[in-house]
Amino acid sequence: MKSFDVAIIGGGVIGASIAFELAGAKLRVAVLDRQQPGREASWAAAGMLSPAPDSARDYPLAPLGLESLKLYPEFVAAIEDGSGQSTGYAREGTLEIFSTPSGEADRDRRVAECRRLGVAAEPVTLDTARQWEPALGPAARAAAWLCEEGTAEPRSLMSAVLAAAQSRGAEFRSDCGVTGLIREHDRCTGVIAAGGEIFAGHVVVAAGCFSHEIAPEDEWLARNAPTRPVRGQMMALRPDGASLRRVLRSDKGYLVPRRDGRIVAGSTSEEAGFQRRVTPAGMRKIFEAALELLPGLAGAEVLEIWSGLRPGTPDDLPILGPTDIDGLLIATGHYRNGILLAPVTAKLVREWITGARGGFDASAYSPLRFANPKPKTQSAH
Numbered sequence: 001m002k003s004f005d006v007a008i009i010g011g012g013v014i015g016a017s018i019a020f021e022l023a024g025a026k027l028r029v030a031v032l033d034r035q036q037p038g039r040e041a042s043w044a045a046a047g048m049l050s051p052a053p054d055s056a057r058d059y060p061l062a063p064l065g066l067e068s069l070k071l072y073p074e075f076v077a078a079i080e081d082g083s084g085q086s087t088g089y090a091r092e093g094t095l096e097i098f099s100t101p102s103g104e105a106d107r108d109r110r111v112a113e114c115r116r117l118g119v120a121a122e123p124v125t126l127d128t129a130r131q132w133e134p135a136l137g138p139a140a141r142a143a144a145w146l147c148e149e150g151t152a153e154p155r156s157l158m159s160a161v162l163a164a165a166q167s168r169g170a171e172f173r174s175d176c177g178v179t180g181l182i183r184e185h186d187r188c189t190g191v192i193a194a195g196g197e198i199f200a201g202h203v204v205v206a207a208g209c210f211s212h213e214i215a216p217e218d219e220w221l222a223r224n225a226p227t228r229p230v231r232g233q234m235m236a237l238r239p240d241g242a243s244l245r246r247v248l249r250s251d252k253g254y255l256v257p258r259r260d261g262r263i264v265a266g267s268t269s270e271e272a273g274f275q276r277r278v279t280p281a282g283m284r285k286i287f288e289a290a291l292e293l294l295p296g297l298a299g300a301e302v303l304e305i306w307s308g309l310r311p312g313t314p315d316d317l318p319i320l321g322p323t324d325i326d327g328l329l330i331a332t333g334h335y336r337n338g339i340l341l342a343p344v345t346a347k348l349v350r351e352w353i354t355g356a357r358g359g360f361d362a363s364a365y366s367p368l369r370f371a372n373p374k375p376k377t378q379s380a381h
């Protein structure tokens, strides 16, 4: 019977990036996916590489996002080199647009919030924003420039990561759904997959929003990897005049330029269980945000609409690290940021498995926070 140093459950951008990293450390790696790898959230994403927080709940995520953004150039160079494929990586920055009457004050608060977290941000005048992006709509009242942000094209990235990991010797098994963990005393020694046993020195759970339900009868996973699906709808447009170089983002939505001139517009954030449908209400929200940012898109061709399921978690933070079962690690719950966080996740998992000492403190994302939750502080009222 074949055994591996590491078995990874799930071949999305997270599982495949971990495989690439571990295979580079000469470990024998198997990635088990219940369908074709890379066809879930990682296929659906917009591809913004943005460590800027969406809300105060995201503040603890900023250090991880910044660390991963720093790793990105080296990560894509290694992936492109190993695969011979482009990842569509670009570092053109993001313009955040504020359209409310209090736009300038909102912008200044946002810039201060970003800077406090170490995210590069500066105010720019609307004249400058329009020089950079001449198609920007008249609703804009203020703009901020997040110069270090980038983009990757998730479907190209996914294809390249899979090819690069395979070229390093990682084995990918499609149609190989994992239904259980093999445990001996306090150690995980493998998985039940496609009805058979696969043994491994380490097992990594990287099954995105499905992580909590891999083994429905095993309450441990539901407790330690409490993921849930958060639906996001998306659309791709072929503009018939308006062009875009940088990401444009507002509190209503975003536009992400692709190298071939398409513009990807998103998104919704919906608690709809595992339902994947694209809805009129979702499309309306995206159209409204897109046309406010770039009215010249009104006559664009709608090329594609789709949805994906983000792996959400109870506190919106990823679940990363060793567990209280020897040999079992979790790398999931990357929610809105899995494309950004793939390089740092892969690096951390390699360090945990090989025992290499890295300098980054990832304890805030440990799965143990669910098993041993901090007591809630009493509210004064």
Ligand SMILES: Cc1cc2nc3c(=O)[nH]c(=O)nc-3n(C[C@H](O)[C@H](O)[C@H](O)COP(=O)(O)OP(=O)(O)OC[C@H]3O[C@@H](n4cnc5c(N)ncnc54)[C@H](O)[C@@H]3O)c2cc1C
Residues within 6 Å of the ligand: 009, 010, 011, 012, 013, 014, 015, 032, 033, 034, 035, 036, 037, 038, 039, 040, 041, 042, 043, 044, 045, 046, 047, 048, 049, 050, 176, 177, 178, 179, 206, 207, 208, 209, 210, 211, 213, 214, 231, 232, 233, 234, 266, 267, 307, 308, 309, 310, 311, 331, 332, 333, 334, 335, 336, 337, 338, 339, 340, 341
């Ligand atoms: C609309 C949308 C827009 C987004 N935009 C961005 C963005 O701009 N920037 C960004 O950084 N992130 C973005 N994200 C988030 C990002 O896509 C996710 O965080 C990331 O793709 C998660 O990757 P993953 O590998 O953990 O999960 P997935 O890509 O979902 O992969 C999980 C894999 O596990 C497999 N699997 C599930 N159950 C089993 C099982 N029992 N056995 C074996 N295999 C199993 C699945 O088949 C799948 O291949 C977006 C997501 C969506 C939906």
